[in-house]
Every structure is written in structure tokens, then in C-alpha cells.
Amino acid sequence: MHPPTSDYFGHFLAEHMNRPLLDGYTGLDADFCIHFRDLGEHWNLRLRAGQIVGVAPDSAPRGAVCFEVDQPVFWEIVGGQASPQAAFFARRTEIRGDLFLGMKLARILGLFFERFPCKDGIRDGRER
Amino acid sequence: MGVNADYLGEIITVETEPGVALQATVGYQDHTPLDRLLVVFPPHPSLGGDSANNVVAALFRQAVARPVLAMTFDYRGVREGRVGETSLLAYWDRLEESRDFRPIVQDAVAVIRRVRDSFNPDAALWFAAYSFGNLVALQAAREVAVRGFAGISPPVFEYDIAPLLTGVPLPIFWIAPQDAFCPAGALDGLGTGRLCVREFPSEDHFFRGSEEALAGRVLEGLFGEATEERPADEARVSANRAVCSGPAAPGVGGTDV
Numbered sequence: 001m002h003p004p005t006s007d008y009f010g011h012f013l014a015e016h017m018n019r020p021l022l023d024g025y026t027g028l029d030a031d032f033c034i035h036f037r038d039l040g041e042h043w044n045l046r047l048r049a050g051q052i053v054g055v056a057p058d059s060a061p062r063g064a065v066c067f068e069v070d071q072p073v074f075w076e077i078v079g080g081q082a083s084p085q086a087a088f089f090a091r092r093t094e095i096r097g098d099l100f101l102g103m104k105l106a107r108i109l110g111l112f113f114e115r116f117p118c119k120d121g122i123r124d125g126r127e128r
Numbered sequence: 129m130g131v132n133a134d135y136l137g138e139i140i141t142v143e144t145e146p147g148v149a150l151q152a153t154v155g156y157q158d159h160t161p162l163d164r165l166l167v168v169f170p171p172h173p174s175l176g177g178d179s180a181n182n183v184v185a186a187l188f189r190q191a192v193a194r195p196v197l198a199m200t201f202d203y204r205g206v207r208e209g210r211v212g213e214t215s216l217l218a219y220w221d222r223l224e225e226s227r228d229f230r231p232i233v234q235d236a237v238a239v240i241r242r243v244r245d246s247f248n249p250d251a252a253l254w255f256a257a258y259s260f261g262n263l264v265a266l267q268a269a270r271e272v273a274v275r276g277f278a279g280i281s282p283p284v285f286e287y288d289i290a291p292l293l294t295g296v297p298l299p300i301f302w303i304a305p306q307d308a309f310c311p312a313g314a315l316d317g318l319g320t321g322r323l324c325v326r327e328f329p330s331e332d333h334f335f336r337g338s339e340e341a342l343a344g345r346v347l348e349g350l351f352g353e354a355t356e357e358r359p360a361d362e363a364r365v366s367a368n369r370a371v372c373s374g375p376a377a378p379g380v381g382g383t384d385v
Contacts, residue, residue, distance in 0.1 A: 024215040085176040089336055099308060099333065100286075103175035108217065110176065111209070 031063030080117030169261030
């Protein structure tokens with residue numbers, strides 16, 4: 001049984017908002033979406049200068065890129081047990097929209113998840 | 129890249145400039161001839177590209193199995209996540225802005241020369257490149273003589289590769305018709321020299337699930353059937369302008385452009 005996705009976006013990720021996801025990297029602005037195929041949920045995120053500055057659930061995807069994922073895989077990825085790239089190449093996730101931007105976002109987010117894994121949905125933003 | 133148990137492999141570390149060390153993974157079997165070396169170039173680090181990429185790994189594995197002495201490597205900063213004090217992504221963003229990839233090309237040339245010298249300084253070089261790796265490989269081919277070149281899905285809308293095509297004898301390009309980075313027709317009329325374009329059925333740029341079949345076709349196009357030494361492809365094709373080098377695969381189109 002997985003915790004609700006709002007635990008991640010509303011609590012864990014919220015602790016990392018408004019500061020660079022990666023130290024020394026401020027090079028990307030993007031609006032993107034994470035679509036939970038099995039839940040029918042969309043979470044829209046706004047990245048500015050390498051920082052998450054907005055995150056909200058929505059009924060529709062917004063932004064240039066949408067990552068499609070099922071909840072179990074999502075928790076593996078944000079827990080640092082699988083990289084976004086590996087999940088994509090194993091067809092466990094899909095990228096819709098701007099593929100170039102999507103791959104770059106996947107790289108950035110993968111490094112963030114590696115450094116700040118969220119285990120079992122616990123609300124712990126401590127660095128690994 | 130991990131080294132499988134069914135072949136020999138070694139890691140060679142090369143310091144290409146103070147503070148910049150690259151690692152090459154070299155694969156071979158006991159009976160692998162050392163008269164040729166295949167270099168496999170990975171895709172873009174900013175997009176997650178490294179020597180463990182699915183296409184790169186398939187090319188490397190299958191080359192070693194043929195057996196062909198093969199090497200691949202990671203571009204600067206990929207293993208460390210940084211280049212000096214600069215984060216990997218920030219460093220590569222700067223390269224992208226400048227469009228000056230000379231440090232990366234010089235790294236590649238230095239690593240290739242070191243590996244070749246370690247095994248056989250007279251080994252002929254063959255290049256196989258995927259995505260962004262095409263840009264690096266084509267530039268490196270201007271500094272070291274290359275016997276054969278296979279490029280997979282060169283991102284022609286992102287980079288101008290046309291001026292670089294004269295550096296290789298007869299490049300063979302493999303494209304997926306629906307690839308947004310290099311769709312069917314994108315290579316038509318490119319450059320002034322001759323090149324061979326083959327289509328490989330795949331839904332996009334990434335060849336997920338078909339990387340092994342792709343790698344087999346690419347290597348077959350470069351080297352012919354396993355263990356068979358082929359004469360210089362460029363000479364054979366010059367005599368017959370209508371034929372791309374290497375055998376065409378079932379379901380795979382071939383266009384001599």
C-alpha cells in the first residue's frame with residue numbers, strides 16, 4: 001500500500017521548493033506534469049532557475065512535458081531505487097510532449113531523487 | 129558501464145587535462161583480433177546519456193561477442209557529476225550555448241589514442257555513434273583516420289553535422305522514421321559527400337526494446353557477418369553508387385543519398 005501522492009508533493013517536495021534542486025544549477029525553466037495513469041491524477045509543476053516554485057494537483061496536464069507513470073514506479077523513482085532514465089528505457093514511464101526537455105528534466109530530477117530519496121513516503125527531506 | 133562475465137574487459141583511465149580524467153571501458157574475448165577497434169560514442173550527458181545507454185550497451189556487447197575489440201567511454205563530468213567546481217549540467221549547458229565541443233572531442237581523441245596504443249597502435253578505427261555522439265564522433269574523425277562509420281539517429285535539427293561528413297569515408301546512418309530528432313528524409317541531401325541512410329523500424333529516438341536488433345544490424349552493416357573480415361566498403365560502394373555498404377536487413381530500407 002502506497003501513501004497518497006499528495007504526501008510527496010505536498011510535504012516532501014514542499015520542503016525543497018524555492019531552492020535549487022541541484023547545487024550550483026540554475027539553468028532551467030520549465031512547466032511540466034506528472035500524470036499518474038493508474039490513479040488518473042495530474043500534478044503540475046513549475047520549475048524556474050532550477051527551483052521548483054509551484055506544484056499543484058489539477059484535472060488536466062499543463063506544460064511542455066508530461067511524465068506518465070504508475071504509482072508504484074513513482075515511489076521507486078522518488079525513493080532513489082530506480083532512475084527516471086532507467087524507468088523510461090524499461091518502458092515503465094513515458095514522456096509526452098517535448099522529448100528533449102523531458103529527458104533533460106528526467107536527468108535533473110534523477111539527480112535530485114538520488115540525493116534526496118523519499119523512502120516509503122515518509123516526510124523526511126534529509127539529504128542522503 | 130558494467131563488464132559482463134562472458135567477456136574480458138578492462139577500464140583504462142586517461143587524464144586528458146589537469147583535473148579531467150575519463151574512463152574507457154574496453155571489451156574483448158581471448159581470441160579477439162587486435163587489428164581493429166570499434167569506438168562507441170554515447171549520447172548527450174545533459175539528457176542522461178552515458179556509456180550505459182541502451183543503444184550504446186547493445187553495440188558494445190554485440191561487438192565484443194563478434195568478436196571485435198570494442199571500447200566506449202563517458203564524456204567529461206558524467207561519472208563525477210561535476211567538471212571541476214562546476215556541476216555537470218551547468219558545464220554542459222555552457223558548452224551548448226557556445227556550441228564549441230572541442231574539449232569533448234579532444235577528450236575523445238585522447239582516450240581513443242590511449243586505448244589503441246594499449247592494444248595495437250596500428251589497429252584500424254571504426255566508429256559507431258548514437259544521437260549526440262554523432263557530433264563528437266564526426267569531429268574526432270577529422271583527427272584520427274577512421275575506416276568505417278555508423279551513425280544512429282544523429283540529431284540533425286539540433287546540430288549542423290553536414291560540414292563534418294567529409295571526414296569519414298562513407299558514413300552509414302541509421303534512423304527511425306518517426307524520430308522527432310532525425311525523422312525520415314532529414315538526411316536527404318545533407319553535405320556534399322555521399323552517405324548511406326538506412327531506416328530501422330522504431331517508434332522514436334530511443335529504440336527501447338529494439339536496441340539489440342538495431343545493434344546487430346548496425347554492426348552487420350559495418351563489419352558484415354560475425355567474424356568475417358570485409359574489404360574496404362568505400363571502394364566497393366564507389367564501384368556501385370546505388371548500393372549502401374553491408375547487407376540490407378529485412379524490413380529495413382536502404383537509401384543511397
